[in-house]
Every structure is written in structure tokens, then in C-alpha cells.
Amino acid sequence: MSQMDDNQAIASTSDPLPWGTLWGIGVGPGDADWLTLKGLRVLQSVPVVAMPQGHNGKPGMAYGIVKDFLSADQLLLPLSLPFVLDAHTLEQAWQAAAVQLVEVLQTGQDVAFIAEGDISFYSTFTYMAKYVHQLAPEVPIQPIPGICSPLAAAAALHMPLAIADETIAILPALYHVDDLIQALDWAEVVVLMKVSSVFPKVWAILAERQWLDRASLVEWVGGQQQTLFPTLHDLEHYQPPYFSILILRRTPYGF
Numbered sequence: 669m670s671q672m673d674d675n676q677a678i679a680s681t682s683d684p685l686p687w688g689t690l691w692g693i694g695v696g697p698g699d700a701d702w703l704t705l706k707g708l709r710v711l712q713s714v715p716v717v718a719m720p721q722g723h724n725g726k727p728g729m730a731y732g733i734v735k736d737f738l739s740a741d742q743l744l745l746p747l748s749l750p751f752v753l754d755a756h757t758l759e760q761a762w763q764a765a766a767v768q769l770v771e772v773l774q775t776g777q778d779v780a781f782i783a784e785g786d787i788s789f790y791s792t793f794t795y796m797a798k799y800v801h802q803l804a805p806e807v808p809i810q811p812i813p814g815i816c817s818p819l820a821a822a823a824a825l826h827m828p829l830a831i832a833d834e835t836i837a838i839l840p841a842l843y844h845v846d847d848l849i850q851a852l853d854w855a856e857v858v859v860l861m862k863v864s865s866v867f868p869k870v871w872a873i874l875a876e877r878q879w880l881d882r883a884s885l886v887e888w889v890g891g892q893q894q895t896l897f898p899t900l901h902d903l904e905h906y907q908p909p910y911f912s913i914l915i916l917r918r919t920p921y922g923f
């Protein structure tokens with residue numbers, strides 16, 4: 669080894685390892701073919717794949733979508749991110765998950781955090797990125813967008829989500845029925861995420877306005893269990909699953 673090589677070796681043993689990159693990959697809402705080319709390329713290039721853990725302690729929906737693209741030598745890092753509303757519990761879970769991510773990133777390994785749908789649309793990735801950045805501002809963070817569920821649901825229903833000068837209201841979760849009534853007054857298109865828990869109330873409001881034929885429900889869009897209800901007429905006592913989305917178009921438009 670030359671003198672110069674020797675010096676480089678000494679320097680490299682004392683230098684801290686460069687941080688790994690935290691990738692956020694939106695894997696789409698159900699159909700694995702909806703993963704972007706960039707998402708797939710990065711997903712297959714990283715040594716560690718992190719994901720929200722499902723209710724049963726196993727990797728959740730995002731993992732189910734991309735599992736066939738992963739290889740056996742990639743490490744899976746399921747993170748416990750509970751489905752609760754309590755802000756303190758959530759904060760603690762996000763912090764703990766971010767610590768787990770930082771432990772890997774500081775070894776210089778890249779991590780892809782996969783999330784269902786798009787990673788900037790009501791996604792846990794936002795919190796992961798925030799807390800990782802707080803713990804280790806040096807970590808490069810690279811978000812890769814994905815198809816979000818309202819876009820996929822509109823396509824499944826063969827309708828535009830919005831055209832011309834239409835306005836859209838997206839309600840992430842309906843905690844107060846007044847929010848829906850207000851949105852119905854100004855938006856031509858209303859999208860209700862997480863509609864399952866309030867479906868009977870929503871049904872009653874739409875029935876009262878005689879708009880049951882203008883609203884559609886899409887369950888598990890892109891997945892094997894995908895189910896479409898183009899109108900809500902027969903759904904008075906129906907209980908949709910968590911992965912369902914309602915789209916109301918005041919002016920029906922299909923193709």
C-alpha cells in the first residue's frame with residue numbers, strides 16, 4: 669500500500685459513515701402495476717424496506733402491494749404505527765418508529781419507506797420524514813409520489829374526478845356532519861375518505877337531498893376485492909370497509 673493509500677485508510681476509519689437516504693415511496697392504492705417506474709427502481713435497489721405494520725403485527729397493505737417485487741436479501745422493517753386518534757399515543761409511535769429508521773440510516777444503508785397510495789396524501793410518511801429530520805437533519809429525504817385513492821377510484825368508476833371549472837372538496841375523515849353539509853354547498857365534487865365509520869349518517873344526508881344517484885362508493889380500489897357501487901340506492905344499512913372512498917358529483921359525468 670502506498671503512503672497515500674495508507675493516509676486514506678486512516679482517514680476513512682475515523683470519518684463517520686455517510687448517512688443513508690430515506691426514500692418515501694407511494695405504492696398506489698392496490699394494483700401493483702400502478703407503482704411508478706421510479707418507485708420500482710428505488711424499491712429494488714435499497715437494502716432495507718420499512719412499512720407500517722398491519723393490525724396483526726405483520727407488514728400491512730403497502731407491503732402486500734409490492735411484496736412480489738422484493739428479493740429475499742432485502743431486510744423488512746415493519747414499524748408499529750397504530751390506527752388511533754389519541755395525539756400523544758400517535759406522537760410516541762412516530763418518534764419510536766423514527767428512532768428505528770435512524771438506527772439503520774446511520775449505518776449508511778438506504779431505507780425505502782413504502783406507503784399505500786401517495787406519500788404526501790394523508791400518509792404516515794409525512795410523520796416519518798418529520799421525525800427522522802428532527803433526529804438526524806443530515807439524512808437526505810427523497811419522496812417519490814404514487815397514485816392516490818381518489819384518482820384510482822375515479823378511474824375505476826369511469827368518471828373524471830374534476831373537469832373544467834369544477835371545484836373539489838376532499839374530506840379526510842368526517843368527524844362532524846356539518847363539514848359535509850358545508851362542502852356540499854360549495855363543491856361540485858366531494859370526496860370522502862375514511863367514510864366507513866360515518867357511512868349511515870352520510871347516506872341519510874344524501875338521501876335527504878335526493879343525491880343517492882350522484883354518489884358512488886369504491887372499496888379496495890385496484891385490489892382483488894375491488895367493489896364498485898355506482899349509486900348508493902341500495903346501501904341504507906350497509907357497512908363499507910375502512911378501505912373505501914365515496915365520490916359525489918353534483919353533475920354526473922361518465923364514460
Ligand SMILES: C[S@@+](CC[C@H](N)C(=O)[O-])C[C@H]1O[C@@H](n2cnc3c(N)ncnc32)[C@H](O)[C@@H]1O
Binds near residue numbers: 786862912
Ligand atoms: C390514511 S388514508 C391514506 C390515503 C392514501 N395515502 C392515498 O394516497 O390514497 C386512508 C383512506 O384512504 C382511502 N383509501 C386508500 N386506499 C384505498 C383503496 N385501495 N380503496 C378505497 N379507498 C382507499 C380510504 O378512504 C381510507 O380510509
